[in-house]
């Protein structure tokens with residue numbers, strides 16, 4: 001990922017709005033599981049762990065854990081100041097800090113659990129992030145991550161229209177799903193560092209009778225294009241996409257959007273030379 005692309009992604013997360021819109025789109029899906037609940041199920045927490053959430057956004061994962069396990073010690077980091085500001089205002093019993101997952105401001109062997117929920121695909125150097133997480137985990141500590149699946153079924157309309165914007169305009173799309181996903185993640189970490197304990201996948205779907213929800217979702221990606229389209233340009237681009245989706249629905253009937261995502265639970269391996 002180039003430094004230009006990183007800056008673009010950072011712009012998208014400057015405010016919580018785009019993330020909130022995307023999350024509310026998925027919230028209404030059929031066969032949807034509650035990701036926070038699934039993370040907790042897989043982790044089987046005892047309730048006294050020290051947990052770090054990297055790329056915590058506005059803190060809902062940790063908020064969920066704190067409500068269930070009041071004795072856990074929780075820390076959330078995100079490299080967006082506004083995400084951290086919002087997280088602090090939502091949850092005053094959790095510590096939040098602005099930091100980068102590639103350079104964590106914590107001593108070696110500090111945490112029992114590290115969470116990286118839907119965030120690794122934005123990180124410049126994903127291998128470095130895995131190394132840093134390994135460093136701050138206690139011996140036998142656990143890492144839990146979630147990623148999108150690469151399956152062509154998953155996010156098919158969203159990806160199709162994002163690609164179409166790139167093809168029909170002068171803007172270049174910053175890739176996310178194709179970087180790290182549930183299929184290729186093993187190439188990003190050292191197998192000496194982590195052992196996989198469990199893998200979980202879920203597919204959910206929404207059936208749409210009109211273009212509004214999908215158009216709203218796609219409209220949150222303005223900053224994922226380089227250079228950032230002007231407001232006017234973006235309005236026109238999104239207007240065209242909306243018309244196309246409407247025509248597609250009229251011709252073929254309700255449109256289905258599938259979302260595939262996976263959760264992977266790892267255990268830290270301690271080997272000679274490892275921290």
Ligand SMILES: C[S@@+](CC[C@H](N)C(=O)[O-])C[C@H]1O[C@@H](n2cnc3c(N)ncnc32)[C@H](O)[C@@H]1O
Pocket residue numbers: 013019054055056057058077078079080083099100101102116117118119122123124
């Ligand atoms: C898709 S959001 C996911 C937020 C949250 N984990 C959730 O599941 O709702 C990705 C988050 O990762 C953060 N992020 C991106 N790159 C980061 C980095 N290098 N270090 C820390 N946070 C980062 C973004 O600011 C954003 O809040």
